[in-house]
Amino acid sequence: MSQPVRATAAASRDWDPANWQELGWPDYRFLGFGAVLVFWSGIGQTYLIGFFGAELRAAFSLSDGQYGQIYGAATFASGILILWSGGLVDRMPLRRIGTLVIIGVIVAGLTMAATPHWVLLLLSFFLLRQFGQALMGHVANAAMGRYYDRFKGRATGLLGVAYAMGELVLPLLASYLIGQLALPPVLAAFEVDIGWRGAFLVMTVLLGLSVLPALPILLRDMPAREQALAQRLSADEASERVSPGSRRRQWTRGEVLRDPRFWLIIPMIIAQSGVFTGLFFHIVSVLEEKGWDPALWPYYWGFYPIAAFALSPVAGWLVDRYTATRLFPLSLAPFGLGLILLGAMTPFVAMILCLLLLAVSVALYHTTFNTLWPELYGVRHLGKVRTLSTTVMVFISASGPLVMGLLKDWGVSYGIQLWSSGIFIFAACIVAWLALRSTDVHPLQKSS
Numbered sequence: 001m002s003q004p005v006r007a008t009a010a011a012s013r014d015w016d017p018a019n020w021q022e023l024g025w026p027d028y029r030f031l032g033f034g035a036v037l038v039f040w041s042g043i044g045q046t047y048l049i050g051f052f053g054a055e056l057r058a059a060f061s062l063s064d065g066q067y068g069q070i071y072g073a074a075t076f077a078s079g080i081l082i083l084w085s086g087g088l089v090d091r092m093p094l095r096r097i098g099t100l101v102i103i104g105v106i107v108a109g110l111t112m113a114a115t116p117h118w119v120l121l122l123l124s125f126f127l128l129r130q131f132g133q134a135l136m137g138h139v140a141n142a143a144m145g146r147y148y149d150r151f152k153g154r155a156t157g158l159l160g161v162a163y164a165m166g167e168l169v170l171p172l173l174a175s176y177l178i179g180q181l182a183l184p185p186v187l188a189a190f191e192v193d194i195g196w197r198g199a200f201l202v203m204t205v206l207l208g209l210s211v212l213p214a215l216p217i218l219l220r221d222m223p224a225r226e227q228a229l230a231q232r233l234s235a236d237e238a239s240e241r242v243s244p245g246s247r248r249r250q251w252t253r254g255e256v257l258r259d260p261r262f263w264l265i266i267p268m269i270i271a272q273s274g275v276f277t278g279l280f281f282h283i284v285s286v287l288e289e290k291g292w293d294p295a296l297w298p299y300y301w302g303f304y305p306i307a308a309f310a311l312s313p314v315a316g317w318l319v320d321r322y323t324a325t326r327l328f329p330l331s332l333a334p335f336g337l338g339l340i341l342l343g344a345m346t347p348f349v350a351m352i353l354c355l356l357l358l359a360v361s362v363a364l365y366h367t368t369f370n371t372l373w374p375e376l377y378g379v380r381h382l383g384k385v386r387t388l389s390t391t392v393m394v395f396i397s398a399s400g401p402l403v404m405g406l407l408k409d410w411g412v413s414y415g416i417q418l419w420s421s422g423i424f425i426f427a428a429c430i431v432a433w434l435a436l437r438s439t440d441v442h443p444l445q446k447s448s
Contacts, residue, residue, distance in 0.1 A: 042166035044132020068405030074125030075398030086387030104131030109204030157316020168305035264435030267428035278400030307359030329433035335361035336425030343419030
């Protein structure tokens with residue numbers, strides 16, 4: 001008797017809440033799934049790998065340019081593969097693709113901890129970038145965009161909170177494990193220095209133990225959520241038949257490639273991915289050029305994720321109220337200003353201002369970027385559609401460290417590179433605004 005009762009309750013539940021007070025335990029579990037993936041995606045993100053830059057260059061006798069070339073080659077290869085692997089989220093059950101991605105990250109972390117040569121460092125970077133940086137965030141954000149409609153902005157904003165937590169916790173953990181984080185005298189007995197290999201090993205073990213056992217619990221409501229999605233898609237297809245070309249249309253990847261708006265958004269993806277990745281990949285060298293002590297970096301880094309943590313829920317609320325289409329072109333303007341200040345100023349306050357302005361941009365950019373695709377192109381083919389932007393993002397994030405490292409080797413200072421990048425970001429924002437200004441910007445209403 002209890003099984004039909006539970007099925008009836010699941011069928012009658014609103015699986016797309018419109019307000020915070022409508023959230024129930026199924027939503028918290030589902031949001032938790034996205035949050036743990038986004039948090040642990042940091043193991044393949046540049047902000048964490050950049051913390052090991054000095055150790056990795058010394059271990060394998062690499063210059064800035066050589067280090068950037070290895071990282072760039074691995075990321076380019078990841079960008080090619082994501083065109084195929086990113087579409088798996090459209091064809092595989094969420095629990096299965098989530099499990100495969102987590103196992104892939106574990107293999108990547110163990111490979112990184114054991115690599116004896118720069119050739120295997122290339123392989124380790126590729127696995128970390130494919131499963132960590134690319135697929136973990138892709139699966140998590142595609143899930144929020146696919147299964148939520150009215151609540152997708154706030155759901156994505158909450159993932160931004162988890163991402164910011166990763167940016168704060170994981171670098172501090174890495175700094176502690178390699179002996180760069182000084183503890184108060186009363187805790188001096190707990191100081192360790194297990195090197196970058198030991199740090200990757202510890203983080204990989206923590207990832208596996210904390211995420212894999214939790215997946216069945218976090219995704220236990222997926223059958224009912226899939227049924228609700230099928231009903232919403234049927235309603236959207238009926239709307240498209242009545243009003244062809246509506247925002248409810250489910251675009252294919254080929255149709256997106258023929259849409260001029262997609263190509264005019266690309267400069268903003270280039271600006272964010274290339275500059276952000278290049279800056280934090282070479283952050284130790286940037287600090288040294290400015291004459292600032294790199295040992296202080298783990299402490300000042302915290303300004304950025306703490307601010308992003310606070311701002312991400314606000315960004316999600318703004319997206320649900322005003323749509324990503326309106327807000328996306330504005331999202332990188334603070335980052336552009338921060339880069340100009342960082343490139344032109346020598347006092348250390350320039351770094352703090354840049355980090356705070358970056359937090360504003362990242363909170364708004366990640367939320368609008370991840371909700372823009374279901375808003376513009378629907379959710380039936382969301383995995384494949386997102387792979388287009390993800391591929392561009394991965395390619396450009398590969399180019400950022402490579403280009404900045406080579407320019408530095410050729411005598412172009414990081415200061416000149418940074419303020420030039422700020423100007424490019426402002427130009428990209430204008431292009432995106434021109435592309436999206438005529439798009440229907442009314443917030444989506446309940447579709448059932």
